[in-house]
Amino acid sequence: MSRAAIVCGLGAWVPPTVVTNHELAERLETSDEWIRTRTGIEQRHVIKPGEATSDLAVEAGRRALESARAGGEDFVDVDLVVLATSTPDHPCPATAPDVAQRLGLGGVPAFDVAAVCTGFVYALAVAASMLTAGTARQALVIGADAFSTILDPHDRTTRAIFGDGAGAMVLRAGEADEPGALLGFDLGSDGTGAGMITVRAGGSRQRSTGTPASEGDQWFSMEGRAVFTEAVLNMSKSAQSLADQVGWSAAGADRVVAHQANVRILRAVGEQLGLSAEQIVINLDRVGNTVAGSIPLALADAVASGGLRPGHRVLLTGFGGGLTWGSAALMWPELTVIPPNAPTVWKEPV
Numbered sequence: 001m002s003r004a005a006i007v008c009g010l011g012a013w014v015p016p017t018v019v020t021n022h023e024l025a026e027r028l029e030t031s032d033e034w035i036r037t038r039t040g041i042e043q044r045h046v047i048k049p050g051e052a053t054s055d056l057a058v059e060a061g062r063r064a065l066e067s068a069r070a071g072g073e074d075f076v077d078v079d080l081v082v083l084a085t086s087t088p089d090h091p092c093p094a095t096a097p098d099v100a101q102r103l104g105l106g107g108v109p110a111f112d113v114a115a116v117c118t119g120f121v122y123a124l125a126v127a128a129s130m131l132t133a134g135t136a137r138q139a140l141v142i143g144a145d146a147f148s149t150i151l152d153p154h155d156r157t158t159r160a161i162f163g164d165g166a167g168a169m170v171l172r173a174g175e176a177d178e179p180g181a182l183l184g185f186d187l188g189s190d191g192t193g194a195g196m197i198t199v200r201a202g203g204s205r206q207r208s209t210g211t212p213a214s215e216g217d218q219w220f221s222m223e224g225r226a227v228f229t230e231a232v233l234n235m236s237k238s239a240q241s242l243a244d245q246v247g248w249s250a251a252g253a254d255r256v257v258a259h260q261a262n263v264r265i266l267r268a269v270g271e272q273l274g275l276s277a278e279q280i281v282i283n284l285d286r287v288g289n290t291v292a293g294s295i296p297l298a299l300a301d302a303v304a305s306g307g308l309r310p311g312h313r314v315l316l317t318g319f320g321g322g323l324t325w326g327s328a329a330l331m332w333p334e335l336t337v338i339p340p341n342a343p344t345v346w347k348e349p350v
Contacts, residue, residue: 005128005139007180007330009076009170010337011063012300013056014045014163014287021160030156040263044163044288046148052089053166056293057099057144060166063338064140065103068170070336078170080136081110082127084119084143084292086321087150088112091202099142109136116197117259117320119143119292121328124169124316125185131173142168143292150199152219161262162220163288167296179310180333186242187326193230196223197321231265234325236272239317242327251275254312255302255332259319260284260294269317281307294318303337310334 020043021032035041047055061081068076081103083096096110115122120143127139144166151158174181199220200206201213235258243250250256251274258269260283270280283301290297295316302308310332317327 002176003132004174004176004178004181004183005131005171006174006178007169007182007333007335008172009064009068010168010296010300010303010335011060011065011067012165012167012293012297013059013063014165014290014297015047015051015056017046017048018043019046024156024160028154028156028159030160035160039161040282040285041160041288042285045165047146047164051146053085053087053144053146054089054095054099054102056146056164056166057083057085057095057142057168058102060144060168060293060296061099061103061140061142064168064170066338067336076138076170078105078138078140079108080127080130080139081105081108082113082123082139082141083110084113084115084123085145086114086116086119086291087145087147103140105140115320115322115324117261117289117291117294118318118322118324118326119320120167120295121185121316121318121326122187122324124182124328125187125326127171128182128185131171134173137173139171140168141171142166143294143296145291145293147220147291150220152216155219157224158220158222161289163290165287165290165293165297167293167300169296179331181330183246183329183331184242185326185328186238186245188234188238188324190323193323194321196226196230196323228262228265230323231261231319232268232272234323235259235269235317235319238325238327239269239273239315242329243315246329248313248329250315252313253279253315255279255281255308256315256317257281257295257298257302258317260287260298261289261319291320300337303335308332
């Protein structure tokens with residue numbers, strides 16, 4: 001039997017502070033109707049001043065570790081941490097080692113993966129490869145972003161779309177016929193579209209010029225129409241390609257959990273794949289686009305609501321800056337999931 005990475009824990013976290021569409025309308029030239037009809041988003045969560053991506057990642061990681069223990073993993077012995085984020089606490093060093101240390105996992109390999117909204121799928125693929133190769137036995141994979149920190153406070157479009165949040169999975173090495181086995185991946189990129197989703201200032205390209213950044217270049221920017229087209233095309237193609245690879249039909253998947261970017265994008269992907277509304281998991285109305293945290297947050301919400309059940313065939317698919325895209329497939333296992341914001345009893349290992 002071939003080796004595989006098995007999903008054995010899932011957790012998610014969003015910060016308590018909620019910003020509704022009505023609150024945004026009080027600050028910006030927008031309205032609840034304008035936001036809802038264009039994005040499907042009603043509210044988003046944001047971190048408090050002084051908080052950072054690592055705080056989100058630690059909270060989601062704790063919940064995932066507790067989920068693994070509650071699900072019968074008697075000995076949670078994580079020896080790898082992979083953090084997907086595009087908003088690290090600092091440009092240098094990576095955020096993952098600090099997250100690992102705060103979770104009582106100091107000393108294990110820990111590193112960041114930057115693929116924006118595709119980050120969690122990329123991080124899953126990296127961790128799964130290390131588990132199947134025997135480099136690690138158990139991995140904690142986290143997607144976390146505090147995108148509110150890089151948004152232009154006067155830009156009604158990006159302020160309406162993005163929220164802060166994190167989700168995490170515990171993986172263990174196992175066999176491909178076990179429930180929760182990650183059955184395959186489809187990954188891709190296109191650097192010719194790098195300028196579509198970007199923060200132009202702050203990196204070596206801008207800093208090497210020796211001149212201050214241009215006005216507004218320190219904020220996130222996105223070419224909305226072009227991104228819409230590319231997101232629908234590449235998530236649909238990737239999900240279909242992976243379904244073919246694992247012997248499914250995309251339309252035959254019980255649930256498709258796509259990156260929660262925009263409800264119109266989700267519906268368009270569903271149409272391309274021949275999916276019913278029930279097959280498409282949607283939670284962006286309550287949390288917005290949480291970037292690398294998006295897919296695991298949607299999974300946690302779907303489990304908590306009963307919409308995702310053991311035995312379901314699940315396709316995950318994402319699209320983000322780079323441009324990047326990717327998909328993963330698995331048969332959903334029996335998991336105990338702590339809903340976002342619920343208290344945990346996890347204690348750090350001694």
